[in-house]
Amino acid sequence: MIASSLARKLGAFVKLSATELSVLDSLNKRKRIFVAGRDLVHQGQSDQAAYILASGWACSYKLLRDGERQIVDFQIPGDFLGLRSVLLHTSDHNVEPxxxxxxxxxxxxxxxDAFVKTPRLAMAILWATSRDEAMVVEHLVDIGRCSAGARMAHFLLELGTRLSLVGLGSREGYACPLTQYHLADALGLSAVHVNRVLRKLRDKGMVTFREGLVTFDDYDALATFAEFDPTYLDQIGPILV
Known part of the structure; x- marks a missing residue:
């Protein structure tokens, strides 16, 4: 599951060879389980390890001095967790399942060792981290310049596009475990405002988020409303053979 999710994601950039797939699979040595709500990466820690998410969802966040938090991004199967703590030696954020x-x-x-054996795999992982950085830029623009409705619409569409790459979403919708409190902390809104925005989008016939399921009632209308251009996700670009 770990190898297939990550391989499917990286395969959007590089057509992985049998050798490269084998090297990816060799990373699957130390499996661990973490329960929801208990951080596995802490801001300031210097452990030299990262994680590949096989199943479930996680979020990266920063804690503010007043106890509030800002969720920076959500991670889905095939994503790395805490990769920057390996590259920069110290984690600059927390990761919570x-x-x-x-x-x-x-x-x-x-x-x-994997990078030395398969340089193209290193290039694919660099692409994946660059893609993650591009998403953070989009999130900054959304929070700073977009209305609450457009912000929510863009966020749900982005998640759907990311999930489709690993076989967990489509233009029809996807399963989503996020609560209104998660959405509030990610989008800079209150939970009450999140509820109101979701209701308006549903009433307009564009998207419904109910009982852990996001349903795109009118995908094209929602994308137009959010001015959603998935180019920054680079999921349809040329594949290196």
């Missing part, structure tokens, strides 16, 4: 999750722990030495 949104649901119970299964991960593979990857040491810095594991990654370096």
């Amino acid at each position: 949104v649901t119970d999750i299964e991960v593979t722990e990857v040491l810095a030495s594991d990654l370096l």
